[in-house]
Amino acid sequence: MNESTAPSARRLRVAVPTPQHAGLAGLLDYEHPDALPPGSLVRVPLGRRQVLGIVWDDGDPSEAPPDLKPVAEVLALPPLDGAWRALLGFAAAYYQRGLGEMALAALPTALQQLDNAQLARRLKRKPAAPVTREAGASAAAQAPVLNASQQAAVAAVQAQLALPPQAPRPPLLLWGVTGSGKTEVYLHAAALALAEGRQVLVLVPEINLTPQLEARFAARFGAERIATLHSGLTPPQRLRHWLAAHAGTATIVLGTRLAVLASLPRLGLIVVDEEHDASFKAQDGARQSARDLAVLRAHQARVPVMLGSATPSLESWHNAQQGRYLRLDLPDRAAGGALPSLRVLDLSQQQRPKGLRGPGATPPPVAQALLDAIEQRRQRGEQSLLLLNRRGYAPVLHCGACAWKSACPHCTAWRVFHKADRTLRCHHCGFTEPVPRACPDCGNQDIAPIGRGTERLEEQLQALLPEARIARLDADTTSQVGSLERQLAAVHAGEVDVLVGTQMIAKGHDFQRVTLVAALNPDGLLFSSDFRAPERLFALLLQAAGRAGRAGGRAEMWLQTDQPKHPLYLALARHDYPAFAASQLAEREAAGLPPYAHLALLRADSKDPDTAPAFLQAAAEAGQALSGEQAIAWYPPVPHPVARVADHWRWQMLVESPQRAALQRVLAQWVPELHALRRAHKGLARWAIDVDPSAI
Numbered sequence: 001m002n003e004s005t006a007p008s009a010r011r012l013r014v015a016v017p018t019p020q021h022a023g024l025a026g027l028l029d030y031e032h033p034d035a036l037p038p039g040s041l042v043r044v045p046l047g048r049r050q051v052l053g054i055v056w057d058d059g060d061p062s063e064a065p066p067d068l069k070p071v072a073e074v075l076a077l078p079p080l081d082g083a084w085r086a087l088l089g090f091a092a093a094y095y096q097r098g099l100g101e102m103a104l105a106a107l108p109t110a111l112q113q114l115d116n117a118q119l120a121r122r123l124k125r126k127p128a129a130p131v132t133r134e135a136g137a138s139a140a141a142q143a144p145v146l147n148a149s150q151q152a153a154v155a156a157v158q159a160q161l162a163l164p165p166q167a168p169r170p171p172l173l174l175w176g177v178t179g180s181g182k183t184e185v186y187l188h189a190a191a192l193a194l195a196e197g198r199q200v201l202v203l204v205p206e207i208n209l210t211p212q213l214e215a216r217f218a219a220r221f222g223a224e225r226i227a228t229l230h231s232g233l234t235p236p237q238r239l240r241h242w243l244a245a246h247a248g249t250a251t252i253v254l255g256t257r258l259a260v261l262a263s264l265p266r267l268g269l270i271v272v273d274e275e276h277d278a279s280f281k282a283q284d285g286a287r288q289s290a291r292d293l294a295v296l297r298a299h300q301a302r303v304p305v306m307l308g309s310a311t312p313s314l315e316s317w318h319n320a321q322q323g324r325y326l327r328l329d330l331p332d333r334a335a336g337g338a339l340p341s342l343r344v345l346d347l348s349q350q351q352r353p354k355g356l357r358g359p360g361a362t363p364p365p366v367a368q369a370l371l372d373a374i375e376q377r378r379q380r381g382e383q384s385l386l387l388l389n390r391r392g393y394a395p396v397l398h399c400g401a402c403a404w405k406s407a408c409p410h411c412t413a414w415r416v417f418h419k420a421d422r423t424l425r426c427h428h429c430g431f432t433e434p435v436p437r438a439c440p441d442c443g444n445q446d447i448a449p450i451g452r453g454t455e456r457l458e459e460q461l462q463a464l465l466p467e468a469r470i471a472r473l474d475a476d477t478t479s480q481v482g483s484l485e486r487q488l489a490a491v492h493a494g495e496v497d498v499l500v501g502t503q504m505i506a507k508g509h510d511f512q513r514v515t516l517v518a519a520l521n522p523d524g525l526l527f528s529s530d531f532r533a534p535e536r537l538f539a540l541l542l543q544a545a546g547r548a549g550r551a552g553g554r555a556e557m558w559l560q561t562d563q564p565k566h567p568l569y570l571a572l573a574r575h576d577y578p579a580f581a582a583s584q585l586a587e588r589e590a591a592g593l594p595p596y597a598h599l600a601l602l603r604a605d606s607k608d609p610d611t612a613p614a615f616l617q618a619a620a621e622a623g624q625a626l627s628g629e630q631a632i633a634w635y636p637p638v639p640h641p642v643a644r645v646a647d648h649w650r651w652q653m654l655v656e657s658p659q660r661a662a663l664q665r666v667l668a669q670w671v672p673e674l675h676a677l678r679r680a681h682k683g684l685a686r687w688a689i690d691v692d693p694s695a696i
């Protein structure tokens with residue numbers, strides 16, 4: 001024992017935000033006179049900076065060497081509990097990230113900047129009232145009487161809540177057709193957990209779905225109990241809501257994928273709505289899946305987790321078939337309406353509508369029969385939704401004289417023509433320029449848009465239906481704070497006859513007057529190279545169809561396609577998700593794809609075209625040498641589907657194994673080698689491992 005160490009000086013292991021690429025696990029030693037409970041938030045010196053850190057485990061006084069740097073400040077906050085630290089520990093290991101990096105990234109950034117006095121003031125404040133229409137609704141909002149299937153689903157949650165801690169709790173997969181009252185099940189299940197004094201975590205895939213769900217929870221339970229966590233909050237808002245969850249004053253925490261890592265000391269139930277949605281998988285940082293972490297978190301915390309969807313992910317469906325998840329079905333619409341019938345329009349058989357002929361006219365956006373159906377709805381005071389999964393006016397501008405096209409100079413992609421502000425915008429790197437008056441290459445004045453996005457659809461439709469009130473909902477029309485809420489309110493109020501939009505209009509909304517939904521150009525996804533594309537397309541179309549006929553009465557879903565007999569569309573027409581899932585799972589099994597195999601991608605970018613593939617090639621060789629007898633397949637590097645973005649060449653290589661544990665073991669051995677290889681490939685801009693990638 002070192003005599004010069006003060007007897008009370010403690011050595012503490014502190015998680016600090018060192019990036020994984022620095023090669024540090026993220027736990028560094030500091031000293032402090034007192035024992036600090038694990039989970040304490042501290043400020044510590046790191047290099048020349050002072051950073052936020054988390055005391056990770058118990059200190060050891062006997063080992064404290066004399067040269068340790070002292071903890072600079074201890075934040076006056078309750079410590080992060082052991083369950084939270086266990087969750088982060090698992091997540092960092094599973095996604096191959098540094099523990100400190102991942103744990104600190106899960107905390108609000110504003111926590112870095114506040115001193116104890118400021119923090120104390122924040123803690124006294126209540127969470128901000130949610131900004132929603134119904135925010136002021138009384139806490140006594142009426143709950144409908146649940147139907148038998150809903151009751152059975154709620155009973156399953158109740159049974160799990162009553163189990164002793166160590167008893168197994170299979171995740172609950174709530175498979176309910178659109179409009180079957182899944183949200184009502186969540187509300188009742190939440191009430192049970194709240195009644196026991198527990199916190200409820202509700203995850204939704206997209207930020208634009210939070211306002212309406214928040215409104216329903218607020219109407220039932222009171223807005224003051226709710227904290228929201230999503231990327232649309234300002235740093236002070238996010239801090240306030242995070243603190244409310246951490247202190248336990250917020251008993252309902254509702255948010256997008258980042259909310260799964262919130263500190264919830266009294267967690268009692270997790271709900272993942274639209275669990276199939278790809279947005280739950282982060283596309284940067286640790287690239288974690290919030291859905292998968294929700295299942296893990298519930299398991300660790302010994303609380304029920306409910307995954308809800310009309311079109312479950314094939315992974316969850318497979319888990320239910322294997323008996324690992326418990327499936328609960330809501331086969332009927334709660335309010336009594338029938339599911340819409342499908343009308344497939346064979347595009348090759350269609351006539352052009354009047355008024356869109358002559359030179360320069362693009363093919364009609366909607367066939368005449370569909371146009372007539374929309375007009376009939378309008379005259380009856382009903383609404384139509386038109387889905388086109390491409391925003392902007394046209395995906396590319398083109399010069400007829402010299403064949404110039406609006407390529408992005410920084411990416412292997414076209415720049416999209418946006419007519420409203422007359423710009424060409426790259427949707428990959430953001431590079432934006434005014435539209436040239438003439439062809440930049442040959443000076444020809446006649447440069448024309450090719451193809452159609454939502455902006456052009458809106459314009460063309462207005463010409464075809466001059467009396468209709470047409471609105472558009474996409475990332476461009478909803479970029480300003482509050483604009484989404486305003487536009488949705490106009491639709492709910494019946495001030496819109498036809499709503500045109502991207503997938504944003506397809507998900508989750510409880511529109512009461514919509515009786516027709518049309519997908520104008522869905523075929524593209526049928527032939528995508530992404531193995532999950534059919535699953536996504538089926539989910540999107542079924543979700544979209546689900547927006548129609550929610551108040552009862554007859555409703556229709558129209559599809560414009562060149563492939564009227566495609567099996568995916570035939571299954572959709574029967575609303576037959578199980579048949580679709582069975583055929584997809586058979587294909588996945590035959591091809592050795594998830595859920596029958598486990599994947600990881602190593603991605604790398606470089607400014608020059610050669611470094612990234614060379615790094616990946618070396619990485620693949622290093623991997624092969626590691627895996628020995630284990631059942632691991634190492635694939636050669638391939639360019640990313642969009643090969644260059646923002647002047648960087650993007651490459652990736654796939655690692656695959658039929659066993660998740662084997663893949664995890666080999667990845668953990670591989671990562672240190674990658675750090676070494678990275679130093680030997682100076683031109684590499686960045687690299688990252690993506691475990692369970694959403695596309696390959």
Ligand SMILES: Nc1ncnc2c1ncn2[C@@H]1O[C@H](COP(=O)(O)OP(=O)(O)OP(=O)(O)O)[C@@H](O)[C@H]1O
Pocket residue numbers: 144145146147150176177178179180181182183184185310334335507508509510546
């Ligand atoms: N038991 C019930 N009795 C009467 N109406 C109900 C019942 N449960 C839900 N509803 C109503 O049915 C409609 C659809 O319910 P909800 O939005 O919960 O369905 P959902 O399954 O979440 O829908 P989706 O997945 O399509 O978004 C809502 O207007 C809701 O108020």
Ligand SMILES: [Zn+2]
Pocket residue numbers: 408409410411413426427428429430431645646
């Ligand atoms: Zn670009």
